[in-house]
Amino acid sequence: MLKRTSLALLAGASFLGLSFDRALALDAASLPDPTVIYANQPQRTALVPVAYSEPSNLGGGFIEFLFGDRPVRDPRYQQPTYQRPVYQQPAYNVPAQPQPGLQPLYARQEQAYNPAQRPLDSRYEKQEVIYDGKEAPGTIVIDTPDKFLFLVEGDGKALRYGIGVGRPGFTWSGVKTITAKREWPDWTPPSEMLARRPDLPRYMAGGPENPLGARAMYLGSTLYRIHGSNEPWTIGTNVSSGCIRMRNEDVIDLYDRVKVGTKVVVL
Template structure:
């Protein structure tokens, strides 16, 4: 019960008061007293199996030591897992399903590795076919000129944001090109677990650090990417 009862009241009076309130509630009666405050529910936390905890454990060996991801905050649907390939694409392809917030790396024998992702908010989405032109570990992030113009606070990074945990691209980045043209969209890392399964970024495909590091090791430069 959220009401605070004064310690100075006799115990019998307190119990009688509680009993009366219970009777009123059961009878559906209205009273002139103010209703108790509604306490917002806390974020849902999921039980995490040991094998999943291991996948998202800290990575102290990295150039910038990566903390463990609070994977309990994410719907288990978005935890990394190997599944039957649902994409219809041949092995060796990156497929981003924007309706389900999944990225797939297609593998031999009809299998795929599936990752939960965060995507671009309305007005910044990108879709189409391209390829992963190249990849970078702990990349420098240089915001597009148009982004700096929209967000003047990014002026300090006009010539590049140094690598590190707080870098906008995170621990790894895969650069999407169409032909010889840089689309300016990336598959990259984030430590913000709250963005997975949501459309919040400025167009890029975001994976947790542990997931983008796993993907980085699987995907060769030149691999096709399909964003649908």
């Protein structure tokens, strides 16, 4: 049956002066349904096919080919045209107040106060100053109220260092001498201090973590010392239990300039 239909179409095409290839195109209506070669093609659900044109009133097929304004193709073989979908970024609403238990990644984290980041007041930097006191060169003068230590040089000058002094109730005054010097001294808190601070260690070897710092100069037979500190941000404050504390770099400088027997005047 298919063979006879094709021969008839070829004959009609020859009568109308059509080419052999053109005549074959008109035979699409008599073809069986197209066979699906790939059965499991993914669904293109995001793409929308364009609708086909309404059929004309010419009856379609061979008659519409002859008298219509464009060639007709079998809809079963027509490739649909697709519109590209438009993608938009979703809008996110940022709540004015974060929900309990949630912390936005972009939120500014509150920085805990770190005293180690506090810059040293320039007044407490080591510097040479005018000295018009009566003490002889080589004497150490400690100005407790203003938190300065002076090393008298002579010729009306002195080296001045910033210091930390005793807390209220722990300040003292008097005249002492340096009776011993130690580099990176060990620390054994006295019983009076342990009574106030039972959490303190009973002994701590010398080193960077030791509260006596890099150097210590012992004053007379007392428990007081001029020493360094692992808390340089406390310079310029009332902080100790009566000792005179300095920055490590300053106490090393002073340590190298004085000797055992040096007079120390505490005001």
